[in-house]
Amino acid sequence: MTSEELLALLAAIGHTQRLRIIGELAKGRVHVSELARRLSLSRPLLYMHLERLEKAGLVVGNLELSADGKAMKFIELAPFEVRVDVGTVLAVLREDEERAAADSGAQGSGGTTT
Template sequence: MTVDELVQALGALASPQRLRVLAELGQESVHVSELARRVGMSRPLLYGHLTKLEQAGLVTSHHSVSPDGKALRHYEVVPFDLRVTPAIVAAAIAENPEEGP
């Protein structure tokens, strides 16, 4: 894992709202409107959180069409196991010394 990837993942996880979104998506793939209702936030705010999670590689999305012809964007969790230890941090810094102290 590079320094940038580590920082991006940790930054994406550093929000209670994004953790709530991940917990909800861990149950099943959900379309944005339904997810917004479940987590109790507006769709624009939710899209901001989903963008951050998607950029960090923690969720993915795809489009579908509902039976009544509406376009739906579904999100789901990308399986991940993030471990942060001093050795992992040191290895990331060693791969990218210009990002270090």
């Protein structure tokens, strides 16, 4: 895991509204408008938060058609678990360095991959 991924994840979870969203989704999948109603959030705002959560891989969205033919986007919580401690931090920093080294090393040859 790179620092970029870790940061995306921490930033995604680290917000009051998004905690509430996760809390609500923990009860089960819901479509966007319904979710907005339950949390008293404007739909555009909710979209913004969902985008962030989705990018970090915390939720997954599925556009489906209901029985009466209306399009509905259902949001589902993706399982996640990260231990945050000194070891994790050191690990991502090391990963970053390795990637940087690999990138600069692969510039001339091109066969150093994997």
